[in-house]
Amino acid sequence: MTGLTALTIAQARDALAKKEFTAVELADAHLAAMEQARALNAYVLETPERARAMAQAADAHRRGAAARPLEGIPIAVKDMFCTADVRTSAGSRILEPFVPTYESTVSGNLWRDGAVLLGKTNNDEFAMGSSNETSCFGAVTSPWRRKGANTKLVPGGSSGGSAAAVAAFLAPGATGTDTGGSIRQPAAFTGIVGLKPTYGRCSRWGIVAFASSLDQAGPLTRSVRDAAILLRSMAGHDPKDTTCVDLPVPDYEAAVGRSVKGMRIGIPKEYRVEGMPAEIEALWQAGRKWLEAAGATMVEVSLPHTKYALPAYYIVAPAEASSNLARYDGVRYGLRVPGKDVTELYERTRAAGFGQEVRRRVMIGTYVLSAGYYDAYYLRAQQVRTLIKKDFEDCFNAGIDAMLTPTTPSAAFGVGEKSSGDPVEMYLNDIFTVTVNMAGLPGISVPAGLDAQGLPLGLQLIGRPFDEETLFALGEVIEQAAGTVAAERWW
């Protein structure tokens, strides 16, 4: 990863402006790296022709007019985003083949600002997973390995392909989606930055829907500054998504480097869970010290309903998924398995098209919404969700500016280590991230160091609604103190 692929978005942007190289050269460098890294299975579709055409257009645009914010910056797009005339799969056999005739608002915003599409990245099927092992294209292999071992590790999920691509220098930035931790957990596992914005900050239009009241798009990058740069382009009002807010998009990059002096940072005591490795506790402690050294004050706070967030999530998310995924019926797009009547056609198509985890979640969702069970499960989960949100509101109303927590309860695990047996074991990966989705808040994961096995760990910052700027300011302090990490190339 020498040369052009080593650059961050900010560095590439500034070098392009000084004409040190062209957007075509930058795209070509990444396309070559992608070709050499196919063993990682990070991309499910490379789009070299489109990348070169978009890069040429960016170079031409730069010659003729003022450069746009992402002029010539190559980006990888998670395969949950519909991209016009470029195959979009959501990691599922049921969408094979699906070539959208329209562009998602978020990816469209990136192209509007001059970015270049490198390809579509792998993800857990319909973004349901925490290891990127449920994709119909197979598992993604993390660029990271334990010290002195060659066990294949997962990059986390569901945005595992985006995280692996950014961590392995196959793209300087990528889009992800986060429903329960799907941006922040893979970012933590691969030693990069991942941000889930406030619910409503980015349009969901044109993104394959998983759980509509939880889904948010966000950036994965190798620096806090780059996340700020990408979010500014991705965010913004969209009349096509009724939950997308009509609020001005701040210059997020201006918040990077802003003083955090006097800020009050909540340390939620409920995040100190039993069985958490001592290294994670130590890292959390280090994070507190770094923020204190920058002038912030640590305050112990309580979020009493934390332990109920994950069980409530496993009612709300499958319920919404069972409803959203009803559209995959073998009639309008994707796979069709014939049957003797239309019901058999539906049942066979969905049995063949959905993988095991998706079938499981659709069935749980169907059950909790079915007659007689709705109040006991779904209604109660939505009431618990109100309580989870109130826990955060109480802290923010008491003058807390943001919270600091670990991103995950462990470092990355091996491919296959958690994919058999009890599904709940895998779900526990999201224990620290899922509360943020349930409350609709913004959260960022910033790399904070390596564990004894040489694997990256992340710290999470949780902010007030629509206060991503504070997260960028605090995230930059952690990044400056912890430094960046990179996997040794073996592929």
Place this chain on the structure above:
Amino acid sequence: MSVDAKTVRRIAHLARIAVTDDEVEHLKGELNAILAFVEQLSEVDVKGVEPMTSVTPMTMKKRPDVVTDGGNPDAILKNAPATQDNYFLVPKVVE
């Protein structure tokens, strides 16, 4: 609460997912593991708590009730597995 094999079949039918006999046993175990996990919600006192219906408090956006899109049958049918004369084709539904 837990589900038996009969309930698994009923849910699968409601979800329009064909299941084989082998899968039913397996699914029963997995679904019951998830249901046992979410069971802990019953210990939360939710009396008088409003269920969350809107993540971000906002008034519903409205637009004029006019046609804003349409006239693209080719684009709409482009990914369909079977079509005829600008219609999606399905097995006979009405005798």
